Amino acid sequence: MKVNLFGNKRVWLITAMIILLAGCNQTTENVEENDKIRVVSTNTIIANLTDEIGGENITNISLLKAGTDPHVYEPVPQDSIELEKADLILYNGYNLEPNIIKLINSSGVTGQSLAVAEQVKPLDFEYEGQKKPDPHVWGNVQNTIIMVESIRDKLIEIDPENEAIFQQNSEQFIAELKELDSWIKNQIATIPVNQRQLITSHDAFQYYASAYGLEIPGTLIGISTEEQPSAQTVKNLVEIIRNTGVKAIFAETTINPTLINTVAQEAGVNIAEGKLYSDSLGVKGGEADTYIKMLTTNTNSIVTALGKSE
Template identity: 60%
Template sequence: MRMSLNVSQKLGVAVLATLSVLTGCGDRSVSPTDGDRLDVVSTSTIITDWVDRVGGEAIEHQGILDPGADPHVYEPVPQDSIALENADVIFYNGYNLEPGLIKLIEGVGTGAEKVPVGEVVKPLDFEYRGQTEPDPHVWGDVENVVVMVEEIRAVLVERDPDNADTYTENATALAEELQRLDLWIERQIATIPENQRKLITTHDAFQYYASAYGLDVVGTLIGISTEEQPSAQTVQQLVENVKETGVPAIFAETTINPQLISTVAEEAGVALAEPELYSDSIGAVGSEGDSYIKMMVSNTCSIANALGGECTPFETE
């Protein structure tokens, strides 16, 4: 079991991480004009959720991706360029999660603050075509999210100091809820029999989650990016892997067509867990995963229940 930090300790770590990123960057304070709100744009739905929670009504906020959209393969449209050009602050994940949008963001010529919030976290790595790359799915470990939320707060405060109290209060409330979520996930996964704490998913998006909460990712249909297309040989190899590991269930994901992973489950003679896992996007409004916290709760219950454990309700307060 990993040692969990309390909220004050985590916020302290987050502040230090943020200061290390900001050191040497100069004064970023550019308050919006009187009567105007800070114009903020975010990329993935997960980051959009955090920015909504921290910024609240004090900012004018637009998220580019819709719930269920896959940031790995998203192709920007002209309206995205307009939103980015007009922004005061742009929050994106980084580590090449959203390559199409990152290329567009890098080309934005205005004075917008471009903030790769995922890159304040020291990444886990993966091997791809003989090279080591950072895994972009940093939000799988809730402790990382506390650090990213602090970065969002710090940027908003520097750009809009008049609303500093609002941003700080909102970020603190979110951090406290994240602390409870972190401990809750650890307890749910601990109910799974040790020999069944093995995760097989459609794509390799759960390394941080598995590392943080005591699971092993023993197989995936495709790698980090959903742009990859598995061969028939890859599918058959995963079928054999599922049989060898003896897992009772494997997992589909909401942003990826489940047809191939369903075939793997059928041929291996195991269950395809329900509900599907939220990987790169939160769910549609009204779904079980329509916020970051709710998607993590849904994922954890799906994993715990399917692998022989139990899931108790998560209390938000």
């Protein structure tokens, strides 16, 4: 049998070149990926803001997944690994994610960190006789603009080569946020003044209400979802609802709705059809998978439920 050695050599050479080129491409991709600063965001809201600014020029990991409550989240071993690998850790602060903050302080973190919400002057709430800062600052879009500027500045500090990109992305995003802020004000203004009362599962909408002209007569639980409402608390909220004549009360996506449903039944009031997103964005591809879509969805739900004619 005649063997074509030259042909075999050609096949071998071509195969070797393909393998070599593939290896080069893979190495190039790895180098490019390694050149990006590695950011860890502790919750979905901060992760989205950071993605809008950094885009493809950063690697951004969100520790919490959509629908996860940061107040009660218990870290897993992988979280420690991600924090230790990070060039920058962005967390909310004001004790929104207490167990993650403890982990950041106790693990072998070598990168920089920034408490993003703590760049905003907080509204206070009273707990056990002491005033504490409310962590839900993003309810006011003007506060979110401050958060975006803080994230942008920190990214530029760590990665000055991409300053122009971070500046451009943040400017475009801030313009969209300003439009959102105006739109919310106009939408809430369509609700009759005597019906602008917001009652929710937990006290996460103080900033939103203050910025856009709503009142919060009461909530089922306080700032943190760790709290367990007593029978007296439930009774008091039922009385508030009856006395104020609110048209509807709201469940939230990250909180079991059983108790707020009980309150609605006892008070003889409707639960709004749309649940509110408070401490987390919605699932990817859903109605609230970005910060802007979350505030838009919440506003639409509030206007629909409270703005109905008598």
